[in-house]
Amino acid sequence: MNVLEKDMLSQLNQHKLKENWVQRDFFIKKENIPTLQLLDNILFIQDGILHLEIEIKGTFHILTFFQSEEVIYPNYFNLEHINWRIVADTPVEIIFFNQEYFLNYGTIEPKYMEWLLEKLSKNFHKISYEMTKLNNxxxxxxxxxxxxxxxxxxxxxxxxxxxxxxxxxxxxxxxxxxxxxxxxxxxxxxxxxxxxxxxx
Known part of the structure; x- marks a missing residue:
């Protein structure tokens, strides 16, 4: 965690009105991340590797991997009629930022919004790779x-x-x-x- 991220975590913890607006959680290998936590929060992966699976014709297939210092954003999962899940491949430590709280705070601290946009840009390139990779x-x-x-x-x-x-x-x-x-x-x-x- 760099200096900006330490400052951001401290500030968001200090000003939160509800305990679950910023929380740290740990998951063991093969554990699924609860759906409600995925839909309501921005996930900042502190340590570990996870993967996203989607169901195709009754079988789950790995689409992409996430790792330390990356972000999982809730809008990734606005997938109607598609079953999906996030699974830990190693022991994982995640910081959950309530999406609405983080975005509202980002309006008064633009550097936090810039941090998020930079993380999302990297994810976009990763997903682009996954969608165009050779599958033979x-x-x-x-x-x-x-x-x-x-x-x-x-x-x-x-x-x-x-x-x-x-x-x-x-x-x-x-x-x-x-x-x-x-x-x-x-x-x-x-x-x-x-x-x-x-x-x-």
């Missing part, structure tokens, strides 16, 4: 490398904590948007060629 066997290595960068930023790439110890093949298949057989065949090919050695 050629994209599998690209997606594995993308997850590697996420873990590297989180300082999770310890000798015993690499991609395949955090994400199952089923999760990776879902994120790569390919069939299980396509993923398995390409995974075997990549492994045999030595391209996955760094990530195993």
């Amino acid at each position: 066997k050629r994209g599998i290595m690209t997606n594995i490398e993308h997850l590697h960068q996420i873990l590297k930023k989180e300082d999770q790439l310890l000798p015993k904590k690499k991609i395949f110890s955090l994400f199952s093949k089923q999760m990776l298949t879902s994120y790569c948007q390919v069939s299980r057989s396509t993923f398995n065949n390409e995974f075997k090919s990549l492994k045999n060629s030595g391209l996955l050695e760094h990530y195993l």
Whole structure:
């Protein structure tokens, strides 16, 4: 947390009229973030990795990942007739800012609004990547490398904590948007060629 964020948290805590307008919460791996907290709050991820899943034809698929120092904004979830959920991939610490309170406070502290807009801009680029990424066997290595960068930023790439110890093949298949057989065949090919050695 940088100086601006520490100041912002202190100020918002000091002036809140209700306890739940600013709150810190912790979630364990595989725990879903409660829907009401997602719809009413701006989430500032202090530590950890989460992913967004959407339901397609009765099965949930991973759309994108969120990580430390990123924001999850409630308007992301105005998705009518689509089931979705946010799931923790590692232990996660999140600060919840009531959306209305934060936006009102941002009118008297423009630097906080600028902070939010900068975070949302980064998310826009991330979602743009996810919507245009290759979703065939050629994209599998690209997606594995993308997850590697996420873990590297989180300082999770310890000798015993690499991609395949955090994400199952089923999760990776879902994120790569390919069939299980396509993923398995390409995974075997990549492994045999030595391209996955760094990530195993």
